[in-house]
Amino acid sequence: MKDLVLAENGKSLAIILVAQDAIAPERTAARELAAYLGKVTGTEFGIVTEGKQKSTPEAGQTLIAVGATHYARDMDINASLLGPEHWFMRRKANVLVLAGGRPRGTLYAVYHFLEDVVGVHWWSAWAEHVPDKPTLTIGPLDRHGEPVFAQRAMAYTAAFSQDPRSAARNRINFHYCWPIPSEYGGESKYGPPNFCHTFCFYLPPTDALFKQHPEWFLMDADGKRKRFDEVQENQLCLSNQAMREVFLAKLKDNINKSRNDPVPPIYFDVSPNDSPRFCQCEACQAVVKAKGGADAGLLLDFLNYLADHIQDEHPEIILGTLAYLNTEAVPRHIKARSNVAIRLCNTRSNYLEPIPANGPFARLLSGWAKIADKVMVWDYHSSFCDMAAPMPLEHTFQPDLQLFLRHNVVSTLNDYRYPMHDELFDFRMWVLVKLHEDPYQDVEPLIETFLNGFYGPAAPHVRDYLHTAEEASRAKPSAFNPGSTMAALRYLDVPFLRQAQALFVQAEAAVKDSPVLVQRVRHARMGVDKATVVLFPKLYREWIEGGNKPDDIPFDREQIAERIKQTYDEQWALRVDAHEPGPSGREIREYQRRDFLDSIATALRRTLVIVARPKKFAELPDDAYFQYAADAFGHTREGTEVVEVEEAESGIANRSVLTDAEIKAMTHPLRLDLHDHTKRATGHEPTIESIKMEDIAGSGYHWYQLGTYAPG
Numbered sequence: 001m002k003d004l005v006l007a008e009n010g011k012s013l014a015i016i017l018v019a020q021d022a023i024a025p026e027r028t029a030a031r032e033l034a035a036y037l038g039k040v041t042g043t044e045f046g047i048v049t050e051g052k053q054k055s056t057p058e059a060g061q062t063l064i065a066v067g068a069t070h071y072a073r074d075m076d077i078n079a080s081l082l083g084p085e086h087w088f089m090r091r092k093a094n095v096l097v098l099a100g101g102r103p104r105g106t107l108y109a110v111y112h113f114l115e116d117v118v119g120v121h122w123w124s125a126w127a128e129h130v131p132d133k134p135t136l137t138i139g140p141l142d143r144h145g146e147p148v149f150a151q152r153a154m155a156y157t158a159a160f161s162q163d164p165r166s167a168a169r170n171r172i173n174f175h176y177c178w179p180i181p182s183e184y185g186g187e188s189k190y191g192p193p194n195f196c197h198t199f200c201f202y203l204p205p206t207d208a209l210f211k212q213h214p215e216w217f218l219m220d221a222d223g224k225r226k227r228f229d230e231v232q233e234n235q236l237c238l239s240n241q242a243m244r245e246v247f248l249a250k251l252k253d254n255i256n257k258s259r260n261d262p263v264p265p266i267y268f269d270v271s272p273n274d275s276p277r278f279c280q281c282e283a284c285q286a287v288v289k290a291k292g293g294a295d296a297g298l299l300l301d302f303l304n305y306l307a308d309h310i311q312d313e314h315p316e317i318i319l320g321t322l323a324y325l326n327t328e329a330v331p332r333h334i335k336a337r338s339n340v341a342i343r344l345c346n347t348r349s350n351y352l353e354p355i356p357a358n359g360p361f362a363r364l365l366s367g368w369a370k371i372a373d374k375v376m377v378w379d380y381h382s383s384f385c386d387m388a389a390p391m392p393l394e395h396t397f398q399p400d401l402q403l404f405l406r407h408n409v410v411s412t413l414n415d416y417r418y419p420m421h422d423e424l425f426d427f428r429m430w431v432l433v434k435l436h437e438d439p440y441q442d443v444e445p446l447i448e449t450f451l452n453g454f455y456g457p458a459a460p461h462v463r464d465y466l467h468t469a470e471e472a473s474r475a476k477p478s479a480f481n482p483g484s485t486m487a488a489l490r491y492l493d494v495p496f497l498r499q500a501q502a503l504f505v506q507a508e509a510a511v512k513d514s515p516v517l518v519q520r521v522r523h524a525r526m527g528v529d530k531a532t533v534v535l536f537p538k539l540y541r542e543w544i545e546g547g548n549k550p551d552d553i554p555f556d557r558e559q560i561a562e563r564i565k566q567t568y569d570e571q572w573a574l575r576v577d578a579h580e581p582g583p584s585g586r587e588i589r590e591y592q593r594r595d596f597l598d599s600i601a602t603a604l605r606r607t608l609v610i611v612a613r614p615k616k617f618a619e620l621p622d623d624a625y626f627q628y629a630a631d632a633f634g635h636t637r638e639g640t641e642v643v644e645v646e647e648a649e650s651g652i653a654n655r656s657v658l659t660d661a662e663i664k665a666m667t668h669p670l671r672l673d674l675h676d677h678t679k680r681a682t683g684h685e686p687t688i689e690s691i692k693m694e695d696i697a698g699s700g701y702h703w704y705q706l707g708t709y710a711p712g
């Protein structure tokens with residue numbers, strides 16, 4: 001087959017055809033195709049409508065038929081028989097068909113064509129790559145595909161920014177913060193009233209309702225029906241038949257009123273309020289007992305009741321619920337109906353390793369997959385306590401997504417949420433998003449494509465950095481989850497950070513003539529920079545203990561802090577100022593900025609002292625001893641500072657000046673809790689121990705034992 005010529009020396013040789021009855025996203029697909037082919041070739045591409053204008057190509061001309069045209073049907077691509085995102089690109093003679101199912105198949109066909117064939121890339125909401133090809137030809141083409149996860153969601157704070165087009169272009173079909181408009185394919189979203197914790201939306205615990213139907217609300221252990229001021233503390237009596245009927249009527253109402261939306265929602269959440277309490281009445285507890293003692297048995301019994309009553313009228317609807325807190329444990333003697341989806345949260349797995357096949361989360365997933373055809377995972381990748389931690393975690397994406405796929409997962413929500421702060425966010429997000437379409441594809445070409453395209457001549461050095469980080473983290477395995485701080489990353493030591501900084505010096509030198517690329521490299525470096533500043537006291541000790549002179553330490557923390565601020569300003573201008581996120585979006589970002597820059601300022605104030613290992617631990621091997629000296633604490637109290645104190649064995653202490661009233665009100669001298677993040681979450685992870693007033697031996701410095709805990 002002869003190559004198809006779309007443009008020659010900047011002259012367009014193709015016309016784009018859309019069907020007369022094309023839906024909005026198919027018209028968008030044609031416009032996007034014309035716009036990007038225009039940018040690539042430097043010329044204009046016209047769009048004509050089938051049946052209204054001439055739709056047969058002339059000799060030497062190419063026709064690109066977008067969506068459900070007769071050309072698509074002639075090539076056996078029938079929109080009505082295809083899944084909502086199934087896309088095709090197929091060529092016969094001088095006709096190229098880009099089409100697919102509705103509503104998003106045709107749009108995805110065009111985006112795949114532009115990306116996989118023409119070479120356009122949407123790195124993020126803030127950066128794209130458009131190749132320069134005044135002559136554009138294509139060879140034989142016959143490809144099709146469909147993303148394997150039906151719902152691909154990105155979390156909250158602007159993973160792809162408030163500009164939802166970049167989400168659509170990268171085939172993300174759900175964006176929690178900024179809805180993807182229907183002309184860009186709309187979303188695989190939740191219908192009303194909300195995407196989780198919906199009991200209180202259906203039956204709000206108002207005075208009036210509670211007075212009229214106390215039996216619809218939970219019974220406490222004391223045998224009384226209860227209502228709580230905090231709305232999310234309430235739960236329903238799930239075995240109550242009258243309540244079930246009212247709930248069902250409201251659910252049907254929510255479904256019916258959304259059927260005429262341009263892209264009608266298919267997921268409806270029916271999940272408990274955000275509290276682990278459950279009804280203790282005899283009838284509810286009988287169900288719990290019959291289902292192996294699991295609260296989820298009662299919840300699922302309720303969901304199955306609703307599912308059975310909507311199935312005939314709305315076979316497309318899926319009811320989602322939460323296996324979370326008290327409903328996480330898998331019930332026995334019950335299966336979820338095929339139109340019920342169970343959502344799990346993966347908050348406790350270590351970010352730095354693929355989810356272990358025999359670990360708690362995989363076991364949970366496997367337990368649920370045995371009784372549910374549809375499982376959804378809310379998966380975390382960000383730290384909420386210490387942003388910008390250098391973490392090589394891209395190697396976990398593929399095995400984790402494959403694990404999900406083997407366990408009936410139809411939807412993943414990636415809670416990877418800080419485009420300004422999370423290390424190499426653009427890179428990792430892009431790779432992650434691509435793997436959501438097909439987690440069995442080869443990852444290496446994806447990594448190469450992004451690094452070469454986004455960092456240009458700096459790519460080999462960024463690549464070296466990724467290798468170095470991965471090797472370092474393998475050599476000193478660490479555990480990290482949403483509540484961790486950089487102190488947990490054992491590989492962040494002098495040799496690693498020194499090498500990482502050197503690699504970024506080379507990376508920056510390689511792109512010194514391009515201000516855009518320099519900014520990207522500096523942003524990639526921000527995690528390493530922040531780690532160097534935040535961990536400086538530890539690095540300093542390590543340096544001196546290695547027999548080196550203090551002044552020779554290879555990091556200038558003041559200078560690095562300046563670079564962080566400059567990088568932050570550059571990224572702020574790009575990602576926030578240039579995108580007008582609206583007052584509330586701006587407020588969240590302002591808050592994050594203060595928080596981030598404060599953490600740098602606080603780190604710069606840390607004293608540099610050598611804290612010798614206490615004598616009583618002298619014999620412990622290095623990996624059994626972890627030092628958390630006074631200068632490693634975060635201070636919530638204004639005015640608390642680290643001071644040098646001779647009597648303290650470490651030589652430093654935290655000093656707070658308290659008022660008499662504060663001393664009187666005190667129940668803890670210093671609250672020091674150990675939390676176990678690997679155990680089942682209850683919302684307040686178990687506190688292993690804290691110091692009580694009666695434990696205090698008197699004034700001065702003493703040793704206290706906070707209990708024994710085996711990590712892992």
Ligand SMILES: [Zn+2]
Nearest residue numbers: 237279281284
């Ligand atoms: Zn009950």
